[in-house]
């Protein structure tokens with residue numbers, strides 16, 4: 612998809628700049644997005660369901676980026692919430708050195724500031740069907 616001049620705008624330059632960076636990422640062939648019925652993290656013997664994960668060393672050459680969003684209804688009640696997680700994961704990729712709790716603050720700000728058309732455009736990159744594996 613081409614990034615057009617009539618891209619939706621929040622009117623806030625910083626928010627729109629981040630939105631543009633997100634679109635550039637989403638249009639980058641190195642980035643893959645999938646939805647999965649269960650997204651789980653492991654640490655030692657512990658495993659727990661998460662909203663999403665991003666892997667910045669994906670693919671055969673370890674240079675791909677993969678975002679996996681949980682499609683479990685117990686995690687995201689609806690598509691809107693999945694878009695919020697997509698915003699969170701894109702923020703991790705755009706600011707890889709920023710810590711989790713600051714990414715959460717950024718997510719909250721962006722979710723509040725992005726206008727409906729911006730969120731809808733981001734959501735259009737989520738695949739319709741979850742992958743099996």
Ligand SMILES: [Zn+2]
Pocket residue numbers: 699703711714
């Ligand atoms: Zn995170």
